[in-house]
Amino acid sequence: MSRNTAILLVTCPDQRGLVAAVAEFLYRHGANILHADQHVDIAAGLFFMRVEWSLAGFDMSAADFATAFAPLAEKHALHWRLEESDRRxxxxxxxxxxxxxxxxxxxxxxxxxxxxxxxxxxxxxxxxxxxxxxxxxxxxxxxxxxxxxxxxxxxxxxxxxxxxxxxxxxxxxxxxxxxxxxxxxxxxxxxxxxxxxxxxxxxxxxxxxxxxxxxxxxxxxxxxxxxxxxxxxxxxxxxxxxxxxxxxxxxxxxxxxxxxxxxxxxxxxxxxxxxxxxxxxxxxx
Amino acid sequence: MSRNTAILLVTCPDQRGLVAAVAEFLYRHGANILHADQHVDIAAGLFFMRVEWSLAGFDMSAADFATAFAPLAEKHALHWRLEESDRRxxxxxxxxxxxxxxxxxxxxxxxxxxxxxxxxxxxxxxxxxxxxxxxxxxxxxxxxxxxxxxxxxxxxxxxxxxxxxxxxxxxxxxxxxxxxxxxxxxxxxxxxxxxxxxxxxxxxxxxxxxxxxxxxxxxxxxxxxxxxxxxxxxxxxxxxxxxxxxxxxxxxxxxxxxxxxxxxxxxxxxxxxxxxxxxxxxxxx
Amino acid sequence: MSRNTAILLVTCPDQRGLVAAVAEFLYRHGANILHADQHVDIAAGLFFMRVEWSLAGFDMSAADFATAFAPLAEKHALHWRLEESDRRxxxxxxxxxxxxxxxxxxxxxxxxxxxxxxxxxxxxxxxxxxxxxxxxxxxxxxxxxxxxxxxxxxxxxxxxxxxxxxxxxxxxxxxxxxxxxxxxxxxxxxxxxxxxxxxxxxxxxxxxxxxxxxxxxxxxxxxxxxxxxxxxxxxxxxxxxxxxxxxxxxxxxxxxxxxxxxxxxxxxxxxxxxxxxxxxxxxxx
Amino acid sequence: MSRNTAILLVTCPDQRGLVAAVAEFLYRHGANILHADQHVDIAAGLFFMRVEWSLAGFDMSAADFATAFAPLAEKHALHWRLEESDRRxxxxxxxxxxxxxxxxxxxxxxxxxxxxxxxxxxxxxxxxxxxxxxxxxxxxxxxxxxxxxxxxxxxxxxxxxxxxxxxxxxxxxxxxxxxxxxxxxxxxxxxxxxxxxxxxxxxxxxxxxxxxxxxxxxxxxxxxxxxxxxxxxxxxxxxxxxxxxxxxxxxxxxxxxxxxxxxxxxxxxxxxxxxxxxxxxxxxx
Structure with missing residues (x-):
C-alpha cells in the first residue's frame, strides 16, 4: 500500500453535483484518484464520501488545501477533513x-x-x-x-x-x-x-x-x-x-x-x- | 440413511453407569448401535443421551420395549422416549x-x-x-x-x-x-x-x-x-x-x-x- | 430501490482525471449521482468504474448519451456501456x-x-x-x-x-x-x-x-x-x-x-x- | 474442565456390542463416564470411539488398565490407547x-x-x-x-x-x-x-x-x-x-x-x- 496519498472525508446534506465538484477540484490540482467511494443515507438526507489520491503530482500542501478548498466546502456545506496516509x-x-x-x-x-x-x-x-x-x-x-x-x-x-x-x-x-x-x-x-x-x-x-x-x-x-x-x-x-x-x-x-x-x-x-x-x-x- | 432404526432419547439425573446400563440392555436384545451420543449439564446435574441402533436383529417391538425397559428406567429415574426412524x-x-x-x-x-x-x-x-x-x-x-x-x-x-x-x-x-x-x-x-x-x-x-x-x-x-x-x-x-x-x-x-x-x-x-x-x-x- | 436510474460501466487504462471527467460530464447533463464506485487493478493497469444516477432531471435519452459521451470516451479510450435499471x-x-x-x-x-x-x-x-x-x-x-x-x-x-x-x-x-x-x-x-x-x-x-x-x-x-x-x-x-x-x-x-x-x-x-x-x-x- | 479424567480412544472393525462391552467394562471398574462419542465409517467398516471418565472412584491405574482391558481388546480386535488428561x-x-x-x-x-x-x-x-x-x-x-x-x-x-x-x-x-x-x-x-x-x-x-x-x-x-x-x-x-x-x-x-x-x-x-x-x-x- 502506497503511503504517499491523501484522503478526503466528506459529510454533507445530499445534493446534486457533489462528486463532480470534488473530483474536478482534485483533478485541477493534479490529483490521481486511487479510490473514491460514496454513500447516501436516503432517510437522513446525508451524503458521505471518501476519496484517496496519490500526492505525486498534486500541487498543494495540506495547509494550502484548506484555503483552496474553502469556497467549495462553503458552497455545499461540507463537513470535511483531510488526512495524509503517511502520518502515523x-x-x-x-x-x-x-x-x-x-x-x-x-x-x-x-x-x-x-x-x-x-x-x-x-x-x-x-x-x-x-x-x-x-x-x-x-x-x-x-x-x-x-x-x-x-x-x-x-x-x-x-x-x-x-x-x-x-x-x-x-x-x-x-x-x-x-x-x-x-x-x-x-x-x-x-x-x-x-x-x-x-x-x-x-x-x-x-x-x-x-x-x-x-x-x-x-x-x-x-x-x-x-x-x-x-x-x-x-x-x-x-x-x-x-x-x-x-x-x-x-x-x-x-x-x-x-x-x-x-x-x-x-x-x-x-x-x-x-x-x-x-x-x-x-x-x- | 437407513430408516430401519430405532432412537432412544433419555433425560435423567446424572449418575454413574448410565451408558453401560443402556448399552448393555440394547446389546442383550441384539441392537447394533449406529450412533450414541450423550451430554451432561454439570450445573443442572442432568444427563442426556441419544442412541440409534439398527432394528435388523433387534429382538423386540416398540411395544415390548416399554415393558422390558421399565425396570431400568425406574431404577435410574429415566425420562425417555423411543422413536422409530421409519415412522413419518x-x-x-x-x-x-x-x-x-x-x-x-x-x-x-x-x-x-x-x-x-x-x-x-x-x-x-x-x-x-x-x-x-x-x-x-x-x-x-x-x-x-x-x-x-x-x-x-x-x-x-x-x-x-x-x-x-x-x-x-x-x-x-x-x-x-x-x-x-x-x-x-x-x-x-x-x-x-x-x-x-x-x-x-x-x-x-x-x-x-x-x-x-x-x-x-x-x-x-x-x-x-x-x-x-x-x-x-x-x-x-x-x-x-x-x-x-x-x-x-x-x-x-x-x-x-x-x-x-x-x-x-x-x-x-x-x-x-x-x-x-x-x-x-x-x-x- | 428506485428504478428510474441509469448505470454507466467503464473499463479503461488507468489514467489521471477519469473520475472528474465522467462526474463532470454527468453533472453538466443534470445527473444526480446515487452511487459511484471505482477500482484500479494496479498490476493490470486497468481502471473500472460504476456510476448510477437518477434520471429525474437528466437531460438526455440513452440514444443521445452515446453521441454526447463519444468524445470523452474516445479521449480516454473507455470501454463502456450504459444500462437503464428499469429495463427488465x-x-x-x-x-x-x-x-x-x-x-x-x-x-x-x-x-x-x-x-x-x-x-x-x-x-x-x-x-x-x-x-x-x-x-x-x-x-x-x-x-x-x-x-x-x-x-x-x-x-x-x-x-x-x-x-x-x-x-x-x-x-x-x-x-x-x-x-x-x-x-x-x-x-x-x-x-x-x-x-x-x-x-x-x-x-x-x-x-x-x-x-x-x-x-x-x-x-x-x-x-x-x-x-x-x-x-x-x-x-x-x-x-x-x-x-x-x-x-x-x-x-x-x-x-x-x-x-x-x-x-x-x-x-x-x-x-x-x-x-x-x-x-x-x-x-x- | 476437570483434569482428573482418563480418555480411551478406540478404532476397530465395526461390530455389534462394542459400546456395551466398553461401557460395561468401565462401569465395572467404577468409571463415571463424562463424555462418550462414537462414529462408524460405513464404507470403511470401521468403528471409532472416544470415552472420557472421571478417575474419582475408578479402581485401576493406567498400568493395570492395559492388563485388565487386554482380553476385551483382543476379542474385538481393538486398536486403542489410554490417555490421562492431567498429563501435560x-x-x-x-x-x-x-x-x-x-x-x-x-x-x-x-x-x-x-x-x-x-x-x-x-x-x-x-x-x-x-x-x-x-x-x-x-x-x-x-x-x-x-x-x-x-x-x-x-x-x-x-x-x-x-x-x-x-x-x-x-x-x-x-x-x-x-x-x-x-x-x-x-x-x-x-x-x-x-x-x-x-x-x-x-x-x-x-x-x-x-x-x-x-x-x-x-x-x-x-x-x-x-x-x-x-x-x-x-x-x-x-x-x-x-x-x-x-x-x-x-x-x-x-x-x-x-x-x-x-x-x-x-x-x-x-x-x-x-x-x-x-x-x-x-x-x-
Whole structure:
C-alpha cells in the first residue's frame, strides 16, 4: 500500500453535483484518484464520501488545501477533513487484567498490520506490564477506585495530552469513562464489547449467553459515547457454540472474536475508512 | 440413511453407569448401535443421551420395549422416549402472508430433505393457497381476528387433532398462540424469529436492526413457550450487512437466513436430535 | 430501490482525471449521482468504474448519451456501456434433472428478488416441466445426445434469439456448452459449480470432497468461458461439514450453498454490478 | 474442565456390542463416564470411539488398565490407547521467519488455552529468538541447507528425543520434512497450509489465489504424511476477500485464519479428540 496519498472525508446534506465538484477540484490540482467511494443515507438526507489520491503530482500542501478548498466546502456545506496516509497516528491503549486484545494489538502493530505509533499503554493493574514492555511501549499504571475516578481520569487525560494521542483503544478496559473524558475524544475512543450488541448489553454477557442457551456468540467494536454500549457500531462478528460449551468455553471462543473485531475497527479507523454519524457508521471498504 | 432404526432419547439425573446400563440392555436384545451420543449439564446435574441402533436383529417391538425397559428406567429415574426412524411424523405448517419459509419447507419436503408427511397448511390469509396446492397439500384458511382468536384456535386445534399432527411449524405465522394452545404441544411447536435472539425481541426486528446500525443480522428457530420469543433456542445463523443495506435489503438477506435456520430446526426435530429442557436445547449431531 | 436510474460501466487504462471527467460530464447533463464506485487493478493497469444516477432531471435519452459521451470516451479510450435499471433483462434458465437451483430462481423471481423476465426454461429432461409451468414460464425440452449436440445447441440458440435473451443461467445444467455457443454470449452465461473452485474442478466434486476428508465444502458461480470451470469467479460460499457427513449429506448441505451462490451472481449481474476481465471479476457492492 | 479424567480412544472393525462391552467394562471398574462419542465409517467398516471418565472412584491405574482391558481388546480386535488428561504433553514448535502462528501459540499457551509443556522451539532462522525467549521457552537454531538437510534433521530428532517430545507443530515452518523424520512421528506432526486444501496445493497459494480471482481464501491444518499437503485434514476455515484485496491483503487476512485453524488443531490433538485413519480424521467434539 502506497503511503504517499491523501484522503478526503466528506459529510454533507445530499445534493446534486457533489462528486463532480470534488473530483474536478482534485483533478485541477493534479490529483490521481486511487479510490473514491460514496454513500447516501436516503432517510437522513446525508451524503458521505471518501476519496484517496496519490500526492505525486498534486500541487498543494495540506495547509494550502484548506484555503483552496474553502469556497467549495462553503458552497455545499461540507463537513470535511483531510488526512495524509503517511502520518502515523498516535494510539493509546487502555487495558486492565484481560490481556488478549492488548497482546493482539501489540503483536499486530509490531508485525506492521497497524500503521501507527503506540506511545503508551495505560492500565489500572500491573499484570500486563511485562508484556507491554516486551514490545517497547511505555506502561503507565493508573489505579481507578470508585472515589478516585475523577483524579484518575485527570491523570489519564494529562498523559494523553502529553503524548499527543489521536485515538484511544479500550482493550477490554473494564472501567466506564466519565462524560467529560468521552467528550474530549468524540469518535476517537474505540471499545470492544463481548457480545453481539444489542444482545447482552452491560455486564457478564458470556454468562447471560450461556444461561439463555444461544447457539452463536459474538463481539462488537464501537465508538464510545455517553450511553453505555450504545455508541456507533464499527464491526461485529460471531462464532458458533453448542450445548457442549460451558461458560469458560464461551469465554475462550469469544476471545478470538473480540481480538479480530477490535483489531479490524482499529485498522479501519487508522486508514480513515470510518465516518460516524448519529449512532451509526459508514465503513468504506 | 437407513430408516430401519430405532432412537432412544433419555433425560435423567446424572449418575454413574448410565451408558453401560443402556448399552448393555440394547446389546442383550441384539441392537447394533449406529450412533450414541450423550451430554451432561454439570450445573443442572442432568444427563442426556441419544442412541440409534439398527432394528435388523433387534429382538423386540416398540411395544415390548416399554415393558422390558421399565425396570431400568425406574431404577435410574429415566425420562425417555423411543422413536422409530421409519415412522413419518405428521407436520402442520402455519403460515401467513410471507411465503418464503413456507415455500422452502414445501420444496425441501418434496425434494426428500424432510422425512415427514405434511397433511395440512393452516393460514390466516388466502395468499399462499396456490403454492400449497401445487405441492398437493390441503390448504385451510382460518382467519384470526383479535376478538375471534379463541374460536380460531379451537378450529385450528380441531384440525390438528383430526390430522394426527405431531409437530407444528410456524413459518412466519404472524400471530401469537394462546397459552392453552401452546400447552397442548410442548416442545412440538417450532417458530422462526427474524433476529438473532435475544437481540430485537418482539416486533419489527429488521427495522430496529437498521436503526441501530448493526453489521450482522440473524434469525433464530426455537420451541414456542408461553413467554414470547423466550423458548428454547434450536438454531441460529447470521449474515453480514453494511451501511449500504436499507431496511428492504435487510429483509431480503434475512429471508435466506430464516429459511435455512427454520429448515434445519425442523429436520433435526424430525430426526429426533433435540432435547429441550428449561429454556435450552441439546442438539445431538 | 428506485428504478428510474441509469448505470454507466467503464473499463479503461488507468489514467489521471477519469473520475472528474465522467462526474463532470454527468453533472453538466443534470445527473444526480446515487452511487459511484471505482477500482484500479494496479498490476493490470486497468481502471473500472460504476456510476448510477437518477434520471429525474437528466437531460438526455440513452440514444443521445452515446453521441454526447463519444468524445470523452474516445479521449480516454473507455470501454463502456450504459444500462437503464428499469429495463427488465430477459433471462433463460438451462436446467437438467437437479431442480433445486431452478426452483430457487423461479421462486426468487416471483418474490421480486430478481428484476428480470424469464421468457423460457430449456431442459434436456422432462422432470421439471410441472414446476416451471407452475411459475407460468414456458418450458422447452431439448434433448442432448453426444452425437446430436450440434443440433441441440442450434435449437437452443434459435430459441434464445427468438426470445431476445440477455443472460443465460445454467442452473445445474449438466452439459458442457460448445465453444461457438459460449462465444455468442461472452460474460453472459452464468454457471454454478458445486465446489469452491479451484478445488475439485470437473466431475463429482462432492464425492471427491468426501474422499479427501475436507472439513468445508463450497460452491462457485462464474461466467462460462471455453475452459471448463476456469471462467471468472463471481461468488463463492462455503459450509462446514464433519466426519459424520456422508456423501449424501454433503450433497444436501451443498445444495443450500449452490442456491445462494448462484442467485447472488444472477442478482448482481442483473444489477449491473459485475465487470469481468481476464479470468477475474470486479463486483461493485 | 476437570483434569482428573482418563480418555480411551478406540478404532476397530465395526461390530455389534462394542459400546456395551466398553461401557460395561468401565462401569465395572467404577468409571463415571463424562463424555462418550462414537462414529462408524460405513464404507470403511470401521468403528471409532472416544470415552472420557472421571478417575474419582475408578479402581485401576493406567498400568493395570492395559492388563485388565487386554482380553476385551483382543476379542474385538481393538486398536486403542489410554490417555490421562492431567498429563501435560510435550510440544515442540518448528518455526521459520513468519512468526504469527508461533506468537499465537506461545500466547495461547501462556494464557492457559493449550494444556501442554513447550520445552523447545526449533527454527532455521534467528528472527524469532527474542519472542520465544520472552515466553521462557528455549530456542534452538538449526539451519537447514539443501545439502545439509540430513544432518539438520538428525540434530532436530536428537533434540526431540532429549526433550521427550510428543507432538511437533509446524508453525509456518517452510521446510519439507524427510520421510524418515515423518515416519518417526506418525499422526504427531501438525502442519498449517495457507490454503483451503486441496485448492492451491504446494507453493505460494495466496499468489495463486489472487491470480485465480477467488472470492474466499482459507487455511488447512493437517497431519504430515509422506505426501506433501495430502495428510489427513484436521480443520479448515475461510475468510472472504474481494477484488479490492491485493496479494498483501490476502496474506494479512490469511494470517488470522492460519492462526485460528492451527491453534484449534493443536488444542484438539492435546485433548485427544482426533483419530486419524487413511487420509481422514474423526474429530470428536
Amino acid at each position: 497516528q498516535r494510539v493509546a491503549i487502555f487495558a486492565s487484567r484481560y490481556d488478549h486484545c492488548l497482546a493482539d494489538l501489540l503483536y499486530r502493530h509490531r508485525a506492521g498490520e497497524l500503521y501507527c505509533d503506540i506511545p503508551l499503554v495505560i492500565s489500572n493493574h500491573e499484570d500486563t506490564r511485562q508484556l507491554v514492555e516486551f514490545y517497547d511501549v511505555p506502561f503507565h499504571l493508573i489505579e481507578v477506585s470508585p472515589e478516585g475516578k475523577t483524579e484518575a481520569e485527570a491523570a489519564q487525560l494529562a498523559l494523553l495530552e502529553q503524548n499527543g494521542v489521536d485515538l484511544i483503544v479500550l482493550a477490554r478496559y473494564m472501567q466506564i469513562l466519565g462524560p467529560r473524558f468521552v467528550a474530549r475524544y468524540p469518535a476517537r475512543i474505540i471499545n470492544i464489547h463481548h457480545s453481539f450488541l444489542p444482545a447482552f448489553l452491560g455486564a457478564r454477557p458470556y454468562h447471560r449467553a450461556f444461561e439463555r442457551g444461544v447457539k452463536i456468540i459474538g463481539a462488537t467494536s464501537h465508538y464510545v459515547t455517553d450511553t453505555l454500549d450504545e455508541g456507533p457500531i464499527i464491526e461485529q462478528d460471531v462464532i458458533r457454540v453448542s450445548h457442549r460449551d460451558q461458560v469458560e468455553n464461551l469465554i475462550q471462543k469469544g476471545r478470538d472474536v473480540e481480538k479480530m473485531v477490535l483489531s479490524r475497527a482499529v485498522r479501519w479507523h487508522l486508514e480513515h475508512r470510518i465516518l460516524a454519524y448519529g449512532n451509526k457508521t459508514v465503513v468504506f471498504d | 411424523q405428521r407436520v402442520a405448517i402455519f403460515a401467513s402472508r410471507y411465503d418464503h419459509c413456507l415455500a422452502d419447507l414445501l420444496y425441501r419436503h418434496r425434494a426428500g430433505e424432510l422425512y415427514c408427511d405434511i397433511p395440512l397448511v393452516i393460514s390466516n390469509h388466502e395468499d399462499t393457497r396456490q403454492l400449497v396446492e401445487f405441492y398437493d397439500v390441503p390448504f385451510h384458511l382460518i382467519e384470526v381476528s383479535p376478538e375471534g382468536k379463541t374460536e380460531a384456535e379451537a378450529a385450528q386445534l380441531a384440525l390438528l387433532e383430526q390430522n394426527g399432527v405431531d409437530l407444528i411449524v410456524l413459518a412466519r405465522y404472524m400471530q401469537i398462540l394462546g397459552p392453552r394452545f401452546v400447552a397442548r404441544y410442548p416442545a412440538r411447536i417450532i417458530n422462526i424469529h427474524h433476529s438473532f435472539l435475544p437481540a430485537f425481541l418482539g416486533a419489527r426486528p429488521y427495522h430496529r436492526a437498521f436503526e441501530r446500525g448493526v453489521k450482522i443480522i440473524g434469525a433464530t428457530s426455537h420451541y414456542v413457550t408461553d413467554t414470547l420469543d423466550e423458548g428454547p433456542i434450536i438454531e441460529q445463523d447470521v449474515i453480514r450487512v453494511s451501511h449500504r443495506d436499507q431496511v428492504e435489503n435487510l429483509i431480503q438477506k434475512g429471508r435466506d437466513v430464516e429459511k435455512m435456520v427454520l429448515s434445519r430446526a425442523v429436520r433435526w426435530h424430525l430426526e429426533h436430535r433435540i432435547l429441550a429442557y428449561g429454556n435450552k436445547t441439546v442438539v445431538f449431531d | 433483462q430477459r433471462v433463460a434458465i438451462f436446467a437438467s434433472r437437479y431442480d433445486h437451483c431452478l426452483a430457487d430462481l423461479l421462486y426468487r423471481h416471483r418474490a421480486g428478488e430478481l428484476y428480470c423476465d424469464i421468457p423460457l426454461v430449456i431442459s434436456n429432461h422432462e422432470d421439471t416441466r410441472q414446476l416451471v409451468e407452475f411459475y407460468d414460464v414456458p418450458f422447452h425440452l431439448i434433448e442432448v445426445s453426444p452425437e446430436g449436440k450440434t443440433e441441440a445447441e442450434a435449437a437452443q440458440l434459435a430459441l434464445l434469439e427468438q426470445n431476445g435473451v440477455d443472460l443465460i443461467v445454467l442452473a445445474r445444467y449438466m452439459q458442457i456448452l460448445g465453444p461457438r455457443f459460449v462465444a455468442r454470449y461472452p460474460a453472459r452465461i452464468i454457471n454454478i459449480h458445486h465446489s469452491f473452485l479451484p478445488a475439485f474442478l470437473g466431475a463429482r466434486p462432492y464425492h471427491r470432497a468426501f474422499e479427501r476428508g475436507v472439513k468445508i465444502i463450497g460452491a462457485t458461480s462464474h461466467y462460462v468461458t471455453d475452459t471448463l470451470d476456469e471462467g471468472p469467479i463471481i461468488e463463492q460460499d462455503v459450509i462446514r461439514v464433519s466426519h459424520r457427513d456422508q456423501v449424501e449429506n454433503l450433497i444436501q448441505k451443498g445444495r443450500d450453498v449452490e442456491k445462494m451462490v448462484l442467485s447472488r451472481a444472477v442478482r448482481w449481474h442483473l444489477e449491473h454490478r459485475i465487470l469481468a476481465y481476464g479470468n477475474k471479476t470486479v463486483v461493485f457492492d | 504433553q510435550r510440544v515442540a514448535i518448528f518455526a521459520s521467519r513468519y512468526d504469527h502462528c508461533l506468537a499465537d501459540l506461545l500466547y495461547r499457551h501462556r494464557a492457559g488455552e493449550l494444556y501442554c509443556d513447550i520445552p523447545l522451539v526449533i527454527s532455521n532462522h534467528e528472527d524469532t529468538r527474542q519472542l520465544v525467549e520472552f515466553y521462557d521457552v528455549p530456542f534452538h537454531l538449526i539451519e537447514v541447507s539443501p545439502e545439509g538437510k540430513t544432518e539438520a534433521e538428525a540434530a532436530q530428532l536428537a533434540l526431540l528425543e532429549q526433550n521427550g517430545v510428543d507432538l511437533i507443530v509446524l508453525a509456518r515452518y517452510m521446510q519439507i520434512l524427510g520421510p524418515r523424520f515423518v515416519a518417526r512421528y506418525p499422526a504427531r506432526i501438525i502442519n498449517i497450509h495457507h490454503s483451503f486444501l486441496p485448492a492451491f496445493l504446494g507453493a505460494r497459494p495466496y499468489h495463486r489465489a489472487f491470480e485465480r480471482g477467488v472470492k474466499i481464501i482459507g487455511a488447512t491444518s493437517h497431519y504430515v504424511t509422506d505426501t506433501l499437503d495430502e495428510g489427513p485434514i484436521i480443520e479448515q476455515d475461510v475468510i472472504r476477500v474481494s477484488h479490492r484485496d491485493q496479494v498483501e491483503n490476502l496474506i494479512q487476512k490469511g494470517r488470522d485464519v492460519e492462526k485460528m485453524v492451527l491453534s484449534r488443531a493443536v488444542r484438539w490433538h492435546l485433548e485427544h479428540r482426533i483419530l486419524a485413519y487413511g487420509n481422514k480424521t474423526v474429530v470428536f467434539d
